[in-house]
Amino acid sequence: MAETTGSTSPSLHIVVFPWLAMGHMIPFLELSKRLATRGHAVTFVSTPRNAARLGLGLGSVGPPGVRVVALDLPAVDGLPEGAESTADVPRDKVGLLKKAFDGLAAPFAALLAGFSRKPDWLVLDFTHYWAWPIAEEHQIPCAMFIIFAPSHMAITGPEQENEAHPRRTTEDYMAPPPWIPSPCPSAYRRGRHEAERMAAAFRPNASGVADVGRLWAGMHRPICRLVLYRSCPEVELEPPPLFPLLTKLFSKPAVPAGLLLPDGADDDESSSSSFAPAMRWLDEQPRGSVVYVALGSEAPVTAEQLGELALGLELSGARFLWALPRLRERRLLPEGFEARVAGRGVVSSGWVPQKRALAHGAVDAFLTHCGWGSAVESLRFGGGHPLVMLPFVADQGLVARAMEARGVGVMVPRDEGDESFDRDGVAAAVRRAMSEEEGKVLARNAAELGEIVADTARQERIPTLEGAEAQPDSGRFSI
Template identity: 65%
Template sequence: MAATIKAAEAAAASALHIVVFPWLAFGHMIPFLELSKRLARRGHAVTFVSTPRNAARLGVIPPALSPAHVRVVSLDLPAVDSLPEGAESTADVPPEKVELLKKAFDGLAAPFAAFLADACVAEVREGGGGRRGGFGQKPDWVVVDFANGWVPPIADMHQVPCAFFSIFTAAALAFVGPKAAHDAHPRTEPEDFMSPPPWIPPPSTLAFRRHEAVWIAAAYRPNASGVSDIDRMWQVLEGCRLIIYRSCPEVEGHLCHLLDDLYNKPVVPAGLLLPPDAGDDDDIPDLIRWLDEQPARSVVYVALGTEAPLTATDVRELALGLDLAGARFLWALRKPSGGGNAGELLPEGYEERVAGRGVVETGWVPQVRVLAHAAVGAFLTHCGWGSTVESLRFGLPLVMLPFITDQGLIARAMADRGLGVEVARDDDGSFGRDGVAAAVRRVMAEEEGKVFAHNARELQEELEDGARQEQYVDELAKRLRRRSLS
């Protein structure tokens, strides 16, 4: 009994209080929440900071973790002219207004400062007397995203160290590089981003296509918030003691090992933070029943995320390309940029023409469950890192159609590993039905597809070592514990 008590006291004494504060996009909030849950399962208390509407939409914290280990603190997002009322995430605004959301996000600096000040005096006010564990103790770390560069100075006032959690790949961190590297080798024009930066050793294919490079170059210029996206990220990087990223050497190899020297501070993988199993329940959507009726590995699952800037022309060409390819498909079709009903953008009579061979779903699709289904043989994806990680888990080859941020780099990296092919695009970024059909056939119907499938299954086997993935979080937790005492 005495030994049990001592073990419990030792665990409590080593428990941390970690505040996490992601950018207001679900592609950021969800990985931050996954990391929070994993740290909480190791006995640490995690305060997840967001806004009221996002907190409500993120879902229920597992009962085993709440409220003892994970709590959500909501800060009211200030109003900004021309930002739609009630908009609290990138999913609530068109792409051209995301910069206004960043301006509103900057308005959270004062409320966050008040929250942190209160959290730092809570232990004294509640009579902690040096007792550790739980939300009553002063935060040991603040883990921030790329967008809130104003957090490190606030945390410094209270002597709380900051860590940057990059939901992007090691490749993206390497390509951006620290501010000192950019100052030595300035990049301002799209052409500058169409070849690997000089600080990445050759040979390397880390580069953007022209249409992607135009988008990336814009991220280096101030927007309506008054700050460029890259300057935000550099502010965070320079103000943090530790960099955490969502990847691992099994997937990105040498790039992971480059980061420590490049940033001149510890850079730690969190692993892929793989989603939980799809699970079985009594609610079986019709589309899952349809998959049950299809031959093994015969269906292409098509999903381009919730925020890809998909135009009406893109929807039409993708639809016609899937038809031309001749493969079975399940398409999770979201509303494109510019509004309108997604289904209305399909060619006239399209769903009737592909009936039995293709399904277009404009409502919610349980993506993990679909990717895990035996009938699915490939994934046509925008190469968002979250979706790519999910596909890697299930050993699926890829048909890749990247749009924004680091998606192009991810597509190049996956192609280099022999996991699939990109849909051909013109310099302006446009693509056509023939390119879609050719890429789908290469992965699903041609001999080359067997190689892609074999490579994907090999990587799946490496990633199925759940103990190794959990070890990355174990090592991160130990690093946080050591640094909190330094």
Template identity: 60%
Template sequence: MAGDQQQEEAMAADPLHVVVFPWLAFGHLIPFLELSRRLAARGHAVTFVSTPRNVARLPPVPEGLSGLVRTVALPLPAVDGLPEGAESTADMSPEKVELLKAAFDGLAAPFADFLAAACAGGREQASGFGRRPDWVVLDFAHHWLCPIAEQHQVPCAMFQIITATGLAYIGSRRQNVSHPRVTVEDFMPMPRWFPSPPSLTLRRHEAAWFAAAAQLNASGLADTERLWRTEERCRLLVVRSCPEVEQPRVFPLLQELNRKPVLPAGLLLPEDGLRETDGGHGDGTGAVVARSGALQWLDEQPPGSVLYVALGSEAPVTAASVHELAVGLELSGARFLWALRAPSAAAAGTPLLPDGFEARTRPRGVVCAGWVPQVRVLAHTAVGAFLTHSGWGSVAESLRFGLPLVMLPFMLDQGLIARMMAARGVGVEVARRDDDGWFSRDDVAEAVRRVMVGEEGKTLARNAMRLREAVVGDDGGRQERYVDELVECFQRHRFT
């Protein structure tokens, strides 16, 4: 305890000023904001950079930290074809996102002006926003930012919100040149530089997302090229994960692949597990909410009896897949609470649910078409499992509460995450066709029953609680120690 106190005092006596700049997607903005909160809680000043509409939609920083976290809004340039007022991936259909990247590249000049002004004060300022930035923490898309920071002798660290396994799957430029992947089939197995269990592979429709990321898009750069150009000029690579969740050897492998320090930041979940956001999707409801109807309904259900269903806001679901999911939930016989968002491609006024579905499943099922306080729902004693798209943020939240998973991955690294969790014995995947990813109502019902009913479900629940204990630690502070180590690294490797 004395050593911990001395360490905290040493960090507080040597405060940093960190500029944090995520990609324009709420799945990125929220983890970057959680990292900002952690840094501020340790006495460091954080300047959070985004665009005006995104800044306005961020949940508020806790009152005690508000003096150490400020926001800076850079105006997003207009780009032909980008919807008016759109500033995040949540504001547009998936095919428009490459135009958002083109607009994002137009932030180079305003960011250069901001950083020049921020550096004008010099390093003699002891602390706070008057001190020139010690670090810029950036995302995968910022290939233009590191040269700007280098002009002012400010080092950059790339913060990746995906798993270390996903990053190792992508690999560095060097490995991809030595072992090129061209076809979709090339992307299905794990690459040669990453020895892994045979189960850790991608289905064809999942691998197609990675193959597309390697192709030139309307922004003028492939996503993998953005990632490599940014990573190559960063001094550190920081990953929102930890060895307790993934294979421990993946972090040394990443360090070897990228030839620079790689640090786990931990899962960066709200400290009390109950702080609320709207998932970053834009109604600005803030951190404290009245007890919602969803929570009131859960209050009336038996402990561990409810399956919470949420596929995120940007999973490429279709009206047909929503229909199959609904019928599968009905066939399963399980209690469920479904946070349903309309697919972006669904026509206005088109019914998503089968005729009579809500009447037939009442009172054992509830569908919420509006905002649902997801963290509070997952923390509720009535919730016994989570049906998820296997996005890393959602899976991390479920780990906080030791919930077993029914997994329905759609894109990017979600398939890898689902296979990782299945290998850990904490979840079951919904069976899908390899080529196009189609699943049927029977596939949904079978997976739900396996998790919610019988001995297999009990085993999955026990495994999930064991993994929770490994991730959180006996004193609940294991994840915070990763942030302490990150701060120490920032202090050790900054320019002086």
């Protein structure tokens, strides 16, 4: 994030601090690496267990140019012992994890005060409502890095627009808000279940603070100079152009940082030995015959939904590899399921190196929750995998509908009332994505979009930002 005025920028000290979820930490770490390759000194802040998960040593033992600092997460009543990320807790405990995270305010302030070289920039997540006053005290300019799809941020909107146009019912969240210009793309549609989860983000959780309140607390502060988005204009779907809209809505320069994917799949963030048997199984399968199934680490999947998904995979007749990271969820699978699908289906527990799985020649389709990171990883490393899409929360429905409109995937059908799904719908969607006729069309479209995703030079070009105030003579920012 160096301001450039036509000459080479001096080296900066940049502190990067993500929220405690793998879907946040991984792109924040990739951003850190990109900054370091440009000659900047980067301090990446997390907790001890998460640093280990990411394969990071402490101190100077990290990616070249990246220093890793781990802050101990304080204990909170009700939070499982040793829990340091959303992967460690059930969905209903994430609010308590945020409460523990808020306890890092004092250690983070001490960290900033103790640097021999004062940071030039802080890069923070949406969760850090307590960090902005600390930055102001130390007079350190900040950037917020948003890993959600930009369309999700546009729908959330700024506080002043929400006050002017309050959304009081679930139905209010099912329609595009009035601050998004018409005509609105199909991606902005929301089902009732999705709208209810959107509405919940506006209400305080167990941490005592609403997720949207955390976001707005940073957006309001002058010390937050700009907002980075894990995206680029080329992968956004339809008008309105999102980055100018977001700049206007939040009164902060909206900077596309690119998709921040590694150059290849071999350097995956995890090489867990627990996945080795699954990789050996993949090696034994015919080329293009397997559907890879992964719903991320935060999808609030119920026991009933797990059962329908499992029985749908069984009913589809397809070979499948299912990454099910939580052991407690594996115990909820239907009785006898794994025995019945033995040989053509594998359930893998533990953290799965997803990019390696997607890049494997045996994989033909990807059944996904359509988190933004997973969607772009599939396009980048899958080489044209059709998506079977089963969204749950946050921006996932938006991403899924955008991918559907791009012709790269099919939705698992849901009931329009309660948005439930069943085994027949799962089986039908898998068969469509892997069919000879429709599957080939989806794969071709996915490959074409994947070429855009892989074009890092286009994504990382320096955007022009009218009205940027960091330097009087500068209208450009670069990472």
